[in-house]
Amino acid sequence: MKKGIFFLLLISRVWAEPIEMKYVVSVEGLSFNPLIGYGIVVGLKGTGDSEGGSQTKEFLARIANHFGIQANMEKFKPKNAAVVMVVADIPPFAQAGNRLDVRVASVFDAKSLEGGELVVTPLLGGDNEMYAVASGKLSVDISSKSVAGIIPQGAILQKSIPQTWLQENNTVVLHLDPNYSFDAFLAIERTLQTTFADVEYTIENYTIRLKIPDNEQPAKWLGKLLSTRIDVPQVPSITIDSKTGMVVAGGNIVVTEAAIVYQGSQIAIGGSSASWGWPSSSPKEVAKLLPSSTTVQDLVTGLNQLGMSAQDIVKILQLLHKNGNIKARLQVL
Numbered sequence: 001m002k003k004g005i006f007f008l009l010l011i012s013r014v015w016a017e018p019i020e021m022k023y024v025v026s027v028e029g030l031s032f033n034p035l036i037g038y039g040i041v042v043g044l045k046g047t048g049d050s051e052g053g054s055q056t057k058e059f060l061a062r063i064a065n066h067f068g069i070q071a072n073m074e075k076f077k078p079k080n081a082a083v084v085m086v087v088a089d090i091p092p093f094a095q096a097g098n099r100l101d102v103r104v105a106s107v108f109d110a111k112s113l114e115g116g117e118l119v120v121t122p123l124l125g126g127d128n129e130m131y132a133v134a135s136g137k138l139s140v141d142i143s144s145k146s147v148a149g150i151i152p153q154g155a156i157l158q159k160s161i162p163q164t165w166l167q168e169n170n171t172v173v174l175h176l177d178p179n180y181s182f183d184a185f186l187a188i189e190r191t192l193q194t195t196f197a198d199v200e201y202t203i204e205n206y207t208i209r210l211k212i213p214d215n216e217q218p219a220k221w222l223g224k225l226l227s228t229r230i231d232v233p234q235v236p237s238i239t240i241d242s243k244t245g246m247v248v249a250g251g252n253i254v255v256t257e258a259a260i261v262y263q264g265s266q267i268a269i270g271g272s273s274a275s276w277g278w279p280s281s282s283p284k285e286v287a288k289l290l291p292s293s294t295t296v297q298d299l300v301t302g303l304n305q306l307g308m309s310a311q312d313i314v315k316i317l318q319l320l321h322k323n324g325n326i327k328a329r330l331q332v333l
Contacts, residue, residue, distance in 0.1 A: 021191070022226035024184050025208075028173035029165035032089040035132055035155075039121030041082045041104065047112040048082040056083050056108065063119060082110035086121050086134050088155045095160050102134045102154035105147065112146040113138055123155060132157045166218050169211060176206040180232060187230045195228060238296060238326070240314050247317075253296045258325045260316060267302065269294050269325075296326065 040059045041048075049056040056078035085107055088100040104118060116138050123132040132155040140149035165172060176185050185206060192201055192210075200211040210225075212218050239248045257270025296317070303313045320326045 018229040018231055020226065021188065021228050021230055024177055024180055024188065024230065024232055025174040025226075026177065027165050027222070027226075028175060029167070030092040030163055032091055033125060033131075033161050035088045035090060035100075035123035035125055037086045037121045037123040037134065038107070039084055039086050039134070040119050041084050041110075041113050041116035041138065042080065042119060044080045044082060044110070044113065044116045046079050047114070048080050048110050048116075049078045049108045051079060056081055059083055082113060082116065083107045084113070084118070086118065086123060088123055088132060088134065090125075090131065090157065090161055092163055094157055096157055098157045099153040100132060100134075100155040100157060102136070102151040104138055104149050104151065110147055112140070113149055114140045114146045118151060118154070125161065131159055131161065165222070166212075170214065170218065171209055171211050172218075172222060174208040174210070176208075178206075184230075184232045187232050191228055191230050196225065238317070238321075240317065247296070247300055247313075253326065255294050255296060255299050255320060256325045256327075258320060258323070260320075267299075267306075269299070 040056070040063070060078065060081060083106075084104045086102060086104050088102045090100065094100070102118075104113065106113060118135050118138060120133060120135040122130045123134055125131050134151065134155035136151040136154040138149040138151060140146040167173065174188075176188070185203075188208065189203065192199060192208075196210075198213060202209045212221050238253065240246070255269050259269070260267040300313060300317075303316065308316075317326065
């Protein structure tokens, strides 16, 4: 049975609302740093990797040998264990001892990770150095058929990653979030001219380079800058969860004139009639006509009526957004 899209409508308008600058810009040199590792989940109830999984047996044998147990790899039964990929992200300013959320996913052919526990696993950075250690009980993601899950606060950071946001001559570089319009850029400049009138800055290609005053402590000053509220027009947005089929969007997001032909179905947006049907050219084709004021909600409703799957609808929305027919920020989870 095909899974339909559940649509959550938020009635909204595009208006200017004061928000903190940190939600509009990014600081060069301050970013999340990904970590990755490969480990093994044990305690599964026969839903682990298949009996022929030599890699899983090797993993188990190495763990046993590490603790001085001389184990024959061939005697291990991997069906109660599964090899997994483990990932986490180090946020800016995280220090040794901080805990990180961990995401885990099966690597081979495990049927389910439900009830499993991750054995202590080192997590490496892009420089192949170990930065964290992960372990703990999994909470599985049912929408992924239970072959992926998370361990909240499941990793302990062993060492921090140095941040290089403070550049030569006591300067800091800000980049405007590309999802915001030029109005946001102007709002930032107005704030600099009023609230931070003593700060020297240059602007080029949506990038702002600021010189921190010599009498200011750099980190404290940056925190003050990023917490300053600016009046920024809110950008219409659509968020799609491709796993559950949920779409969250503002009620005023209109789809501009377009024609869609997809797997035997025809949809025309921007016709003069509000009617939903016209004779199709083939008995196997299904045709729909949508008016020029069609919203994302109308479109999703129509696609659901055509019997399209959640994956099909997500793909159509992505293509319409890429083609410029949906003027909104699109995020697919």
